[in-house]
Amino acid sequence: MSEHDHDHPPITNGEEPAAAERARALEKVLVEKGVLRAEEIRAGIDWLVSRTPADGARLIARAWVDPEFKRRLLTDARAAALELGLDPGPSPVVVALENTETVHHVIVCTLCSCYPRALLGPPPAWYKSLPYRSRAVSDPRGVLAEFGLQIGDDVQLRVLDSTADIRYLVIPRRPPGTDELSEEDLAALVTRDSMIGVAQPAAPAFA
């Protein structure tokens, strides 16, 4: 144990990821230097954890039932979210990409963990992991197979690396056998992973 004269919790091995300790150290310095107030950090975390994929799912379900809305979603996803009363977040541009019979999109951020948090909530841990971030661009078919998703060779696979201010989300394909479902029931099928592009939406409970 080091013995020095400022106070911090004891540094322990393996109790939690080093990133958490680093984040706390960074937070302490930012507050001490007056860059951020503790209240601002709390409010930011509060906002982030209050977001859920249910918001993104509402966008997708509306697009499935309303071709005109889908057109607006593809043109300007930020405006489309506002139209449904959803918070599209601070990113000035949000882009929705449509999966079809012939094209499949998958989202990654190779440099860090850029993610449409406002519409999908906090990103899953694997999304921030080095293996996903590196292999999603070099071997996406292999990565998707590990998620249980087989993408045929006849399907064009596009990997979106969100490196800047734009946030991307995927409009997955509407599952077969869902013609009779209400928009609300359709939204329940739209999973977080399907909007990242690593899965198809859930199958309806009855067909």
Next chain:
Amino acid sequence: MTYGVGEQVTVADRAHGGHHRTPSYIKGKTGRIERVHAAFRNPESRAYGGDGLPEVPLYLVSFARSDLWPEAAGDSGHQVYVDVFEHWLEEAK
């Protein structure tokens, strides 16, 4: 906006000793402009407390896997789309 949709561009193959948002795997590679997004503040200045001005145009550029990793075995046939700021782009080589 210097480039338009459909144009071929090459990403500058240069080192940058600070924060930047151009991943190394596309440096020196040639791709196609897919979208012209808008102009945004430069993250290379913002990362150090700068104002990021003037704003820099941002493009969505597509690259073929076969161009990014020519030595990789098999033909996965996928494309990688990356957002790239204009000062990292050059006329296609």
